Amino acid sequence: MANKIDTIFAALADPTRRAVVEQLAAGALPVKALAEPHAMALPSFLRHIEVLETAGLVATRKQGRSRMVALKPHALAPVDGWLDSQRSLWEGRLARLEAVARRLEIETNPMPGRDAPAKPRRDPQR
Numbered sequence: 678m679a680n681k682i683d684t685i686f687a688a689l690a691d692p693t694r695r696a697v698v699e700q701l702a703a704g705a706l707p708v709k710a711l712a713e714p715h716a717m718a719l720p721s722f723l724r725h726i727e728v729l730e731t732a733g734l735v736a737t738r739k740q741g742r743s744r745m746v747a748l749k750p751h752a753l754a755p756v757d758g759w760l761d762s763q764r765s766l767w768e769g770r771l772a773r774l775e776a777v778a779r780r781l782e783i784e785t786n787p788m789p790g791r792d793a794p795a796k797p798r799r800d801p802q803r
Contacts, residue, residue: 681733681755688732693717694725698734698748705747708737 689695697711712722726746729735734752738745 682759684732685734685753685756688728688734691725691728693722694729697725697729697746701735701746701748705745707740707743707745709743711746 689698693715696715700706700711700714708719708723708726711726712719715722726735726737730737732752733749735746736749738747
């Protein structure tokens with residue numbers, strides 16, 4: 678599982694590949710249409726498609742004279758699961774940190790509504 682997640686993150690680490698994934702969110706497109714907004718030669722662009730396909734994020738198929746590229750449904754599920762576990766872990770840690778901070782605040786400032794404990798006054802006659 679970790680290997681799959683590593684492959685997905687590596688594929689999405691490149692801004693061109695992230696842009697392709699965003700382009701495909703609306704639906705399948707031919708390689709030529711996907712490549713158009715990117716300033717690179719078609720063989721270089723095809724390498725990006727290959728990396729996305731190896732990561733399991735897209736699928737390609739021949740349709741007439743064009744090669745169509747489409748996002749694979751549920752391809753990001755392993756990443757989503759990992760993010761959920763990380764979110765739960767960090768929410769728990771932050772809740773415990775907040776509890777400690779509140780306890781420390783109460784210990785150092787026992788009277789609500791006051792910034793600091795009152796200092797004892799000096800008797801002016803002494």
